[in-house]
Amino acid sequence: xxxxxxxxxxxxxxxxxxxxxxxxxxxxxxxxxxxxxxxxxxxxxxxxxxxxxxxxxxxxxxxxxxxxxxxxxxxxxxxxxxxxxxxxxxxxxxxxxxxxxxxxxxxxxxxxxxxxxxxxxxxxxxxxxxxxxxxxx
Amino acid sequence: xxxxxxxxxxxxxxxxxxxxxxxxxxxxxxxxxxxxxxxxxxxxxxxxxxxxxxxxxxxxxxxxxxxxxxxxxxxxxxxxxxxxxxxxxxxxxxxxxxxxxxxxxxxxxxxxxxxxxxxxxxxxxxxxxxxxxxxxx
DNA sequence: GAGACCAGGTCTTATTTAGAGACTGATATC
DNA sequence: GATATCAGTCTCTAAATAAGACCTGGTCTC
Numbered sequence: 527x528x529x530x531x532x533x534x535x536x537x538x539x540x541x542x543x544x545x546x547x548x549x550x551x552x553x554x555x556x557x558x559x560x561x562x563x564x565x566x567x568x569x570x571x572x573x574x575x576x577x578x579x580x581x582x583x584x585x586x587x588x589x590x591x592x593x594x595x596x597x598x599x600x601x602x603x604x605x606x607x608x609x610x611x612x613x614x615x616x617x618x619x620x621x622x623x624x625x626x627x628x629x630x631x632x633x634x635x636x637x638x639x640x641x642x643x644x645x646x647x648x649x650x651x652x653x654x655x656x657x658x659x660x661x662x663x
Numbered sequence: 664x665x666x667x668x669x670x671x672x673x674x675x676x677x678x679x680x681x682x683x684x685x686x687x688x689x690x691x692x693x694x695x696x697x698x699x700x701x702x703x704x705x706x707x708x709x710x711x712x713x714x715x716x717x718x719x720x721x722x723x724x725x726x727x728x729x730x731x732x733x734x735x736x737x738x739x740x741x742x743x744x745x746x747x748x749x750x751x752x753x754x755x756x757x758x759x760x761x762x763x764x765x766x767x768x769x770x771x772x773x774x775x776x777x778x779x780x781x782x783x784x785x786x787x788x789x790x791x792x793x794x795x796x797x798x799x800x
Numbered sequence: 801g802a803g804a805c806c807a808g809g810t811c812t813t814a815t816t817t818a819g820a821g822a823c824t825g826a827t828a829t830c
Numbered sequence: 831g832a833t834a835t836c837a838g839t840c841t842c843t844a845a846a847t848a849a850g851a852c853c854t855g856g857t858c859t860c
Binding site for chain 1: 671740
């Protein structure tokens with residue numbers, strides 16, 4: 527056996543299968559959820575559907591432009607849906623699609639890992655940054 | 664109950680705990696593994712330790728600059744270690760640290776999700792892109 | 801009638817990120 | 831003696847990403 531590499535993470539598998547970076551699912555997915563606001567937006571929508579202005583209020587510092595862009599990205603990938611209610615002041619609701627819901631468990635796993643190990647990462651960073659970069663002599 | 668939101672992903676929790684984006688573990692972690700080469704590098708190191716040139720050969724299209732930068736990032740965060748062997752042509756080996764190993768399962772979960780759902784995401788994209796952006800009349 | 805709210809669009813900068821390619825210096829091969 | 835390997839560094843440029851400010855149009859309030 528190969529020593530505990532989770533299935534799907536085996537590099538040689540990818541290579542053997544003829545790795546194509548542009549079509550790589552992982553690259554594609556990480557490009558989306560790895561951007562500045564998507565993970566946050568996703569988790570804001572995880573609890574319940576929300577309206578545009580509501581999201582804008584609760585997500586700290588996001589600009590309307592970025593919020594629109596993030597939501598369009600989620601919509602384009604089929605992770606969220608957009609519902610327009612033609613009320614007097616227009617109201618638009620965003621909600622996670624069934625597909626969008628399925629990403630929550632794996633994403634949650636990573637979030638849990640991050641929360642759990644961030645202290646150690648910070649210590650590692652502090653150590654690394656304190657190291658002398660130019661060896662004295 | 665809140666309807667199946669994984670623990671740690673609850674937005675209201677974060678808000679209640681006084682969300683600070685700069686210190687946010689999730690943002691920090693996603694910034695690292697969400698970049699262009701880190702996930703790939705991580706999975707190349709998952710199987711076994713590798714030397715710099717070896718990584719450079721097997722990771723398609725990465726430049727030395729990016730490879731160095733990616734490895735430094737992993738080293739800085741304590742996810743990988745660097746071992747220099749002062750042989751005649753110098754040889755440097757990179758290997759995952761114990762901490763680095765612990766990220767493989769959650770990362771693997773996301774990779775599996777990506778692989779499994781990418782076809783559907785692509786269909787969603789095709790649908791979205793085929794939609795008339797300016798409603799005719 | 802001046803302004804605010806809704807959900808954005810647009811336009812112009814910054815900042816960040818990535819890439820290409822030349823250079824290092826010691827050894828080793830041809 | 832020209833060239834290659836090793837593990838990088840360096841500079842410069844290009845591309846992607848994000849921020850900020852202002853604009854829309856209809857209704858609603860003051």
